Amino acid sequence: MQFDDKVPIYYQIKNHIYHEMMTGQLAAGAKLPAVRQLAVDLTVNVNTVQRALGEMIQEGTIESQRGKGNFVTTDTTRIAQLKEQLVVEQLERVYQQLHALNLSDDEIITSLKQYIEQRGQQHD
Amino acid sequence: MTNVLAMNQVSYKRNLKTILHDVDLTLETGKIIGLLGENGAGKTTLMRLITGSAKGKGTVAVSGDTVIANRKSHISFSEQLHGFSNSTKLDEVIAFYQRVYADFDPKQFTELCTFLQIDTSLKLSSLSKGMKEKVIIALTLARRTNLYLLDEPFSGIDSMSRKKIISSIIKWKPENATMVISDHYVSEIAPILDEIVIVKDQTIYTHRPADSVREEFGVGIEAYYESLYEGGVQHD
Numbered sequence: 180m181q182f183d184d185k186v187p188i189y190y191q192i193k194n195h196i197y198h199e200m201m202t203g204q205l206a207a208g209a210k211l212p213a214v215r216q217l218a219v220d221l222t223v224n225v226n227t228v229q230r231a232l233g234e235m236i237q238e239g240t241i242e243s244q245r246g247k248g249n250f251v252t253t254d255t256t257r258i259a260q261l262k263e264q265l266v267v268e269q270l271e272r273v274y275q276q277l278h279a280l281n282l283s284d285d286e287i288i289t290s291l292k293q294y295i296e297q298r299g300q301q302h303d
Numbered sequence: 304m305t306n307v308l309a310m311n312q313v314s315y316k317r318n319l320k321t322i323l324h325d326v327d328l329t330l331e332t333g334k335i336i337g338l339l340g341e342n343g344a345g346k347t348t349l350m351r352l353i354t355g356s357a358k359g360k361g362t363v364a365v366s367g368d369t370v371i372a373n374r375k376s377h378i379s380f381s382e383q384l385h386g387f388s389n390s391t392k393l394d395e396v397i398a399f400y401q402r403v404y405a406d407f408d409p410k411q412f413t414e415l416c417t418f419l420q421i422d423t424s425l426k427l428s429s430l431s432k433g434m435k436e437k438v439i440i441a442l443t444l445a446r447r448t449n450l451y452l453l454d455e456p457f458s459g460i461d462s463m464s465r466k467k468i469i470s471s472i473i474k475w476k477p478e479n480a481t482m483v484i485s486d487h488y489v490s491e492i493a494p495i496l497d498e499i500v501i502v503k504d505q506t507i508y509t510h511r512p513a514d515s516v517r518e519e520f521g522v523g524i525e526a527y528y529e530s531l532y533e534g535g536v537q538h539d
Contacts, residue, residue, distance in 0.1 A: 182494045184523030187514040218473050222466075224335055224495045225473065227514070 180221045188223055192231035195221065197265060200240070200251055200258065207258060211241065211249040307332045307377075307449050307481045308365055313352055315345075315359030322348050324505050326361070330481050332449070335472070335495055337513070338485040339528050340502035346485040349502060350452045353483075354380050366449050376406075379446040381439050381453045389428035393438065397423060404446050412445035415475060419467055433464035440468050444475045451482040457491065465491055493524040501531060 182191055199205040211217065214232065218225045232249055235241045239257050241249050252258065277287045308330040315323045323345045330336060340346050351357035355371035365374040387396055400407050416423060419437040430438065436456055443451060453472075457465050473495060476482050483500075486492060493513065501509040508531065516527045 184490065184493050184525065185517060185521055187517045188494055189514060215474070219470060222469060222473065222494060224497055225476075225478070226333065226335075226497050227494075 182223075188227045189231040189234070192217075192221060192223065192228060193235060196231070196235065197240070197261065201262060201265065205251050207251055207255060208253045209251045210247075211251070213248065305332050306330060308353065309363075310353070311362045311364075313359050313361035313363060315348060315352055315357060321505055323352070323359070323502075326352075326507055328500065328507055328510065330450075330483070330498075332479050332481055334481050334497040335476065336481065336483045337489065337492060337496040337499045337524070338483050338502065339489060339499055340485075340487065341532070342487060344502045345505060346502055347454055350380065350454055350483070350485065353450075353452065354378050377449045379443050379448040379451045381443040381451075381456060384427060384435070384439065387427055389426065391427050393421070393423040393425055393427070396427070396438075396442070400442055400445070406447045408445050408447055411447075411475065412441060415441040415444055415471060418471055418474070433460040436460050437464060437468065440471060444471065447477065449480055451476065451480060453482065453484045455485050455487075457486060457488060462491075469495060489525040489528055490523070496524070499524060499528075501528060503531065 180195060182188060196205065196211070205211065211232075212220065214228050215225055218228045221228070232241065232243075236243050236249070239254065240252055240261055242252050243249050274287065277290070282290065306329050308328065310326050310328040313323065313326040313328075314321070326349065328349075338346050338349065348357055352359055353363060353365065353374075355363070355374050362369055363374070365377045368374050368377065384396065387399075397409075397412065401409060415421075419441055421434065421437055421441060425434075427435070440453070440456055443453065456468055460468075469492065472482065472484075484492060484496075496513040498510065498512050499516070500507060503509075513524055516522065516524055520527060522530070
């Protein structure tokens with residue numbers, strides 16, 4: 180995995196695991212690799228993996244079972260919430276950037292619609 | 304959190320020239336620390352002050368021990384194998400380590416050799432620069448100690464060997480041990496560092512968590528490190 184050195188590593192580890200959860204590589208209830216194994220796989224510090232997983236346990240996206248390891252939550256409502264949160268984060272970023280170009284809300288909606296339609300045609 | 308290292312007001316001169324002054328440095332157990340600074344900034348001297356092979360003013364405690372002989376038993380320092388003649392076979396070096404260091408773990412050493420693809424039947428003279436660095440890492444990590452000091456393990460070696468060495472650090476550093484890695488080339492080790500210590504102006508210029516640099520300044524470790532040197536020029 181390639182890291183952006185400007186962004187806290189624990190944050191990028193969380194996003195990496197979220198991504199695997201969203202794409203189904205880590206399904207609901209799936210067991211995560213052991214902490215050290217994750218550190219080796221991602222070439223990061225064990226403590227940083229622990230921090231990322233600790234935050235995810237706190238927020239309820241993964242569950243820690245004593246002596247067994249860490250598992251993706253089976254709470255589908257929580258996963259749906261996470262997905263919504265990730266979508267909102269991305270939309271916020273795009274919105275802010277378009278807003279900074281002086282586009283009104285209506286113009287943003289129109290240009291997004293147009294973009295998606297054109298993109299669809301190109302890919303047909 | 305307990306401390307593995309406590310340096311208090313340590314100063315060191317060589318031939319009347321101050322190399323380091325007023326060094327206060329405390330390191331917690333279980334961390335990986337990047338010791339950064341220009342060539343000649345005093346990184347190696349700092350390590351030698353920790354092991355006790357250099358003696359200065361002030362106090363140094365490793366796992367609470369200030370006596371040099373005891374300190375050395377808590378530290379695995381990446382020595383450059385200068386004490387061995389070129390015709391020495393690796394097997395003989397390993398036998399020496401086993402004899403001298405009670406905490407040398409031959410099983411762990413064998414695992415490290417397999418991982419780093421080290422052929423222990425070779426002579427020191429036939430090792431490439433990268434292979435020699437891998438041997439030094441394997442010997443250093445095969446000891447079970449509280450504090451590991453790696454002095455520029457990545458200088459002059461190819462990127463594949465660097466990656467292997469970084470992986471072996473993640474795999475084999477004991478959970479409760481602290482590791483100090485000195486380097487002046489930061490970008491490749493940045494993701495594995497808990498904290499950075501920057502040596503500049505003959506003292507510890509900065510000591511802080513690596514992720515706090517990213518979080519507070521929105522820059523990478525390398526950019527932060529370079530900016531300190533650029534900023535420093537104005538004070539000269």
